[in-house]
Amino acid sequence: MSRARRLGCDVRVSDSTTFQASARSRQVLWGVVLALAVGGCGRNDLTQVPPPPPPPPVASVEVSPTSATLDSGQTLSLNATPKDGGGHAVPGLPVTWMSDDTQIATVTPAGIVTALTGGTATVTATSDDVRGRAEIAVIAPLPPPGVSCLTQPGAVLTVSGVQTSALVDTSLALNAKIAASTAQFLTSENIPIRVGGNAGLCFSAGGVMGTLPPATPWIRMHKTYGLVPYARSFRLERLRVFDYGMGVSMDAAGDASWSLRDVYFTYIRDDCVENTFLNSGTIENSLFDGCYEAFSSRPYTTPPPDGSNNLVVVRNSLVRLQDMDQGYLRPGHGGFFKWYPAAPKVSLYHTVFRVDSPNIENSVLVPLPDQLQDCVGNVMIWLGSGPFPEPLPARAGCFTLLTGAEGLQYWNDAVARWKAEHPAMSADLGPPIVSLYSPADSTTLTGVVTLTATAVDDQAVAGVQFALNGQNIGAEVTTESAATKFTLPWDSHAVANGTYALTARVRDGVGQATTSAGVTVTISN
Structure with a gap:
């Protein structure tokens, strides 16, 4: 028997031709047989590739992104890359995923995270x-309406009592809560x-009471803000702000998806809500109740x-514009919506708007038609002269227009109903403010004149008393002639000719009182 037969080797000539080494081909194949015998004829395929080396050991697993803040219900796809000691990716290795708290967030075998509820x-x-x-x-998640x-x-963080300095804390934790139900910021x-x-900040209740009189210039009021938040998904509830330039100002790019509920803003000299x-x-x-x-x-x-893909929703609220003694350019108000062309769309639902004069x-x-996304069940109350200054949206069910005594009664009833549903808002927190509106300083008064003061309280003004050199003149005025205006017809013959300091003293329903700065008048009869 030949050596090749004894070795029992096959010789593969090509990918498709294989035959046994035998006597007939001994001379042709002898060199090949010897090569196989020397190299080890256990190999059947001269073209066989050696197996690849094992992968290097994993030294680290890089997850991207390494952190994220998600809204409840939001999903996020994570990527994981195993790497060797040199920082090079090791391909083809399996990765398993796990969340340490599946009540807060879950993760699939493919690395897709689903956020469920607040926490980390x-x-x-x-x-x-x-x-x-x-x-x-x-x-x-934002609680449903009626749930704090x-x-x-x-x-x-609990804040209580009278606060004579500012509350400043811009490093609060995720979903932090500030409970301020008894706090009064004076x-x-x-x-x-x-x-x-961090995101999800809740600020609940409290009062912010301003003291600047109505004659304060607009540019000074423009620098004052009741509250400024810096947090994504900020939620504000049951806060009262009186006599500030802005009620609340979302003044940072990260202030996305903010929410205001059950707030009460009164006599706000610029924007009640600023969304810069x-x-x-x-x-x-x-x-x-009274926004410039x-x-x-x-x-x-x-x-x-560009906020044109965003949306601001106003629902089940009451909004009244107030003519201010000191407007941006002149006395008056600036309208319900100060809206940039690329500002968010607006949806209005079951909200009552009151305006007593055209905007200046x-x-x-x-809102302009192309910025009004949805509009259902709203009421516009016009108490000025002539027709309503702008065309109301033509879409059915969007607005009902009320005027005159009917409109005023509708507003008063709606405000009384709102305050009954928010009893904590009915406590009088701060003193009233007052300025003389007419006559101006250095005016000469002759005969019967009209004295007018602008007086406002965070709840209601009980009365305004005018005085010359500290001595009361005329009866206390207890009724507004127009919103915030208290007017006294007075016969200047009641005092001797001369120069006097005219003042007005306002009191509220709980006895807090404020006296205006005086103006100089000359009586000449």
């Missing part, structure tokens, strides 16, 4: 017993409340943001 969860990616992590922060945001998970600070930090970066937001079940401008979405940064600024009383 660590999502781990494991490959070859090496782990990488991503920290997932979940913003607490204080019920959300998160640390609580401070000369331009911004008495400045809070923020054109973010989405919701206003619900709130009373804005109600809602502003006008940027001041360059380049301006380049704002509008009604």
